[in-house]
Amino acid sequence: MHWFLSLCDFYFRRKILQQAPPLLASFKLTYRCNLACKACPFHQRKHEPRSHMSWDTAMAVLATLKQRGCSIIIFEGGEPLLWSDGEHTLHDLIKYARVHFLRVCITTNGTMPFDVPADGIWVSIDGLRETHNQLRSDSFDMVWENLCASAQSNICIHYTLNRKNYSEIESLLQKLSHIPQVRGMTVQLFYPYERGEEDLRLSDAQCRDALTHVLQLKQHGYPILNSYTSLRAMMDNSWHCQHDMLINVDPDGSITSGCYAQTRGRVDCSACGFTPVAEASLALRLVPGALRAGWSIFSHPDEGYCFSQSLTISTW
Template sequence: MENGTYRGRFDRAISETLAQAVRIIADDPALFFCGSEILLHQKKAAAVRKRHEREGLLVPPVIIASITSRCNLACAGCYMHGRHDRPAAEMSPKTLAGIVDQAGRLGVSVIVIAGGEPLVRKDEILALAGAHPEILFPVFSNGLLIDAAAAAELAARKNIVPLISFEGFSRETDARRGSGVYDRLLAVLVRLQENRVFFGCSVTVSRENFSRVTDESFVRSLIGRGARVFAFVEYVPVEPGTEDLVLTPEQRKELQAACTELSGKFPALFIGFPGDEDQYGGCLAAGRGFVHVSPSGNLEPCPAAPYSDENLAEVPLETALRSRLLLRIRERPEILTETNGGCALRANRAVLDEIVGMSK
């Protein structure tokens, strides 16, 4: 697929998603969210990215930043635990702020904040969102650090969208995250709703829980508690022996169909990740649509592929985006498309290891 074609499609998908969020807010004026302003910026940012591309620099519209490996839970199958990273110092507040500043200037539209549990660095997240009202900050959180004060602080930053992690109802959620977590999360949703926060839920979808989390009863239960975004994230087998939890090819197709169907029935956004990769010519990792920043500042192809040849504590973002590793991955499109589910780069790890060796 021609490079500009898939990037244009991804830009349009982002704009359409933001436009849908604006419509949801218009129908529910109790919600606080600066969707219109961010939608306008997305169009300007896309033009900035296109200009950089003409000059030989590929800037992705999305950066996923795992800002910490610390967490107050120990969930089964956590990708951060599965990375088996050697202990490394987290990015300093100055480094993290500098990355976001540079991303904004380069035309990045969305910075996804992840962890670990990112709200262990809550004050920094709030400061970043305040300094960059034009950027959308979805924050993937287990939710347990959101007390009344934190809910009010999040409400004051209308470009932050908290996405609270569920695995289904109480049985599925507590089995992965710990006894009693589900009930505690329901209380968190009440706090966010009372503060008129535009928020949603993140659901790791496996072969095992697929039918339950895409069922209307599950969706309806969370919408009734204020959720307006559902991010269905396909399970990636970071732990050996869990490959049988990966969605079947049929389930992956059904998930996209379910998102479309649910969008027509409920006042909420339904997003599947990684989504329909075929329309983009394969996975959007390695800068095609997004890159990942590790807690120590390494620029990586994606969260599930912890390889890097540039660190953002040492080089500017623009320099890191010219990474030889990312370029060589993009030059080998077969490793971004050949997979039976889960993560294409992990499925093609032998070829990826070869590329990593060439990039050193």
């Protein structure tokens, strides 16, 4: 009920009071990482000054986000599980943030145990073993071991479609179906930051083929958590970006509103692959499928999808 009332309050402030509270904060705690993934520009920044946030800075930033009315915090990196400051660990930061925000989640490369007290955990896997290892520093076996060993029930796989892995998503979903801890998968497209990462972008034809296949998998009952509406919209970028719902935090404590890429690489809306932004933008327009997707992703496990459940197929 608290989740529902909080979202009603968010929509009331946006739609009726004409205020612009952010919905979600992408909160980068550190650029430090134990991998050097080919699609990622952030690990290359780990030697920059102030590339690892202090506890005091994190407290100050969270206070600012609360004051601005932010609802959801996503702790990212680098690798957020590498974050600590003195006696403070990521566990401490998550516990503190959960007192003040509606949902607190993390994204991780999955190479370390991730039994943290977050509301949701995204684990990045980018293909079957050989492809994932090529893209993500030979880490597949470690990630798989941690998935199987986890006691969590709020795990989602995050899959970034690129020209090397877009044909492997169905096989990976079949493999994941044997891990009951995994609730489902979110999908986005590779984005060219042009900050030293390998260019893995899909051609227009590959993008359409990949997203068409993802839609078919969803129709066949695979727990793809993206909505039909957002996946179709991503084919030709036929959606209006409500970027003011987003707020970005970098390890130096800087806070910017708007596009995820604006302080992290070049901004090219025609190449946008950020399906979460499309989903949130459509949800703000009260598109039913996007609203349902948001509920499925951020609700507690017994309220959302999982591989072991039969899914109701929708045309939204």
